[in-house]
Amino acid sequence: MTTQRDYHNYHPEHFHPEMAAKEETNKSPYYIAVSPICVTSKFSTPGNGLFASRAFQPGSLIFSSPRPLVAALDPDRLLDTCANCFLWTIEASSYGIENASVSACMGCKTFRYCKKACQKEAWNRVHKHECKAYKNANKQFPHALRVTMEILTRRYYEKLDDQTWQLICGLSTHMDDFKKNGRFADIQLAAKSVVSDFPHFDTNIIEEMYCRVLSNTFTLVTATFDTLGLMFDPTFAYINHSCDPNAYVVMDGPEVSLRSLRPIEKDEEIIISYIENTYPYSRRQSELKESWFFTCNCSKCAQGFKTIEDEWEIPPSKLSKEWKKKADELLAIQSPGDANYVGDTEDELRVAALQAEVWRICEEEQKLTEQVAAQDLITSGLQLCKSSRLWPDHRQPYHALREDLIVSMLSAGHYSAALPYCAKGYRDVLPILHPEKAHPVRVVQTWRTAKLALYLAAEPDKDLGLDMPMVSLMLVNEVEEMVKLSHGESSSLAKLVHARWLECMGEMQRAMGDAAEWFVNEMIPKQRQAFLKMADLAEY
Ligand SMILES: C[S@@+](CC[C@H](N)C(=O)[O-])C[C@H]1O[C@@H](n2cnc3c(N)ncnc32)[C@H](O)[C@@H]1O
Numbered sequence: 452m453t454t455q456r457d458y459h460n461y462h463p464e465h466f467h468p469e470m471a472a473k474e475e476t477n478k479s480p481y482y483i484a485v486s487p488i489c490v491t492s493k494f495s496t497p498g499n500g501l502f503a504s505r506a507f508q509p510g511s512l513i514f515s516s517p518r519p520l521v522a523a524l525d526p527d528r529l530l531d532t533c534a535n536c537f538l539w540t541i542e543a544s545s546y547g548i549e550n551a552s553v554s555a556c557m558g559c560k561t562f563r564y565c566k567k568a569c570q571k572e573a574w575n576r577v578h579k580h581e582c583k584a585y586k587n588a589n590k591q592f593p594h595a596l597r598v599t600m601e602i603l604t605r606r607y608y609e610k611l612d613d614q615t616w617q618l619i620c621g622l623s624t625h626m627d628d629f630k631k632n633g634r635f636a637d638i639q640l641a642a643k644s645v646v647s648d649f650p651h652f653d654t655n656i657i658e659e660m661y662c663r664v665l666s667n668t669f670t671l672v673t674a675t676f677d678t679l680g681l682m683f684d685p686t687f688a689y690i691n692h693s694c695d696p697n698a699y700v701v702m703d704g705p706e707v708s709l710r711s712l713r714p715i716e717k718d719e720e721i722i723i724s725y726i727e728n729t730y731p732y733s734r735r736q737s738e739l740k741e742s743w744f745f746t747c748n749c750s751k752c753a754q755g756f757k758t759i760e761d762e763w764e765i766p767p768s769k770l771s772k773e774w775k776k777k778a779d780e781l782l783a784i785q786s787p788g789d790a791n792y793v794g795d796t797e798d799e800l801r802v803a804a805l806q807a808e809v810w811r812i813c814e815e816e817q818k819l820t821e822q823v824a825a826q827d828l829i830t831s832g833l834q835l836c837k838s839s840r841l842w843p844d845h846r847q848p849y850h851a852l853r854e855d856l857i858v859s860m861l862s863a864g865h866y867s868a869a870l871p872y873c874a875k876g877y878r879d880v881l882p883i884l885h886p887e888k889a890h891p892v893r894v895v896q897t898w899r900t901a902k903l904a905l906y907l908a909a910e911p912d913k914d915l916g917l918d919m920p921m922v923s924l925m926l927v928n929e930v931e932e933m934v935k936l937s938h939g940e941s942s943s944l945a946k947l948v949h950a951r952w953l954e955c956m957g958e959m960q961r962a963m964g965d966a967a968e969w970f971v972n973e974m975i976p977k978q979r980q981a982f983l984k985m986a987d988l989a990e991y
Pocket of ligand 1: 486488489498499500621622623625666667668688689690691692693743744745746747748749
């Protein structure tokens with residue numbers, strides 16, 4: 452068994468990722484080396500990053516791993532998602548898995564599994580060493596703490612090899628930054644709360660690893676970007692950030708892949724976005740500083756307020772009297788803060804106050820579980836964006852609020868009401884925010900629209916003035932081409948889309964016989980135009 456001393460033998464200062472990386476370069480599609488874009492928050496030691504060992508075309512797989520090293524589900528997802536293969540039972544039927552369910556581990560009753568094989572795999576990987584701790588603990592640990600304890604437990608029981616452990620220990624902990632920003636007290640408390648259930652580890656070891664985990668985890672998602680929890684994987688954790696990334700991470704069940712968004716040259720650094728990179732400059736900078744401890748100097752941030760993400764529909768000076776008054780009332784209560792900074796003039800301060808209010812509404816509505824109340828709040832945010840005349844369709848969070856409205860309409864069963872908003876996103880927003888046609892977010896949002904169109908096509912009573920079977924075929928057709936690049940041809944999502952495409956074509960052939968192909972080629976462009984016009988019906 453590994454002793455506590457061994458943890459210190461692999462302390463970052465003894466580790467040189469570049470050396471380890473050089474040996475790997477020949478075999479691997481990437482290597483780890485000192486990153487020129489990255490300096491630590493203390494600006495003293497250079498950080499590392501992941502570099503391409505060869506060139507990649509856009510839409511290529513750079514590398515994938517059958518599962519992240521460690522992942523932890525969100526508290527709600529612990530109840531309905533397999534803790535081993537991350538099958539989310541709520542979504543399973545859309546992948547053809549009927550009656551999916553999960554059963555709790557009889558010991559700890561904390562983790563659930565979709566089948567015996569998953570339970571066995573998790574048991575052998577780590578759970579046999581932690582089950583008792585979770586059973587005895589009469590509290591639920593935060594997911595990042597669960598990730599921390601799994602890493603330490605696996606190392607303790609020799610289930611993490613030296614190379615992986617070295618990679619982990621080479622990652623920055625940002626402990627000093629946590630001490631400076633006041634979050635270290637909570638980290639210490641969390642470490643204390645867990646130490647009695649995991650007696651093999653000192654609190655200082657837990658604290659250090661917890662800081663490392665907090666600084667290096669990414670969101671665990673489904674193939675369509677629904678959040679499931681947190682993932683930690685030392686290779687992925689070496690990838691640095693850019694608001695103008697050349698790559699992105701997608702998941703397919705437990706499989707996690709890094710794919711290229713743009714051409715990447717040999718020896719170019721591979722960069723992903725840690726945050727929602729469609730947000731305005733000040734918000735992006737604020738989030739990166741607060742959660743990741745750095746000032747972003749990427750190609751997008753270098754342009755400051757001059758990119759499309761920071762466009763206003765009218766200049767701040769043209770704000771109407773009514774909205775100036777509303778902004779002054781908001782300013783009297785609260786300062787808009789750094790995340791909403793627009794400029795120092797009186798008018799810019801007012802615009803910042805209105806912007807802060809829209810973001811407040813956006814954050815507030817996401818916390819609400821009661822549907823009607825959430826939809827009312829979403830509508831009030833949309834109303835503010837629209838009637839102040841400040842927000843162009845693509846400026847966030849106008850688009851995010853519209854997306855939340857669609858989700859809320861769909862869950863209330865108002866399918867046809869949601870379609871114009873989907874058309875609006877498709878026509879007016881996605882091509883601006885994500886100009887790459889195979890951008891995974893664009894593909895996923897178009898797929899949601901295609902599924903809605905398929906549903907409406909099967910409801911012939913609703914006359915929406917569109918040939919819905921043709922509109923759905925047009926959308927499925929488009930996603931079918933793009934998903935191969937965004938998620939990979941062999942991904943579950945690509946297979947699912949292909950199956951729907953075959954069904955649509957089959958139906959068309961049954962109805963039209965030999966004329967089907969001619970008809971489709973003739974009709975798709977016309978129905979596309981009709982669908983695009985539908986965007987004009989969206990109120991916001
Ligand atoms: C997930 S880690 C990436 C690996 C890290 N460079 C290392 O060597 O441990 C995230 C940390 O890397 C640094 N980082 C990532 N992207 C950066 C960027 N664009 N500019 C400056 N620092 C960055 C920050 O310190 C951030 O907290």
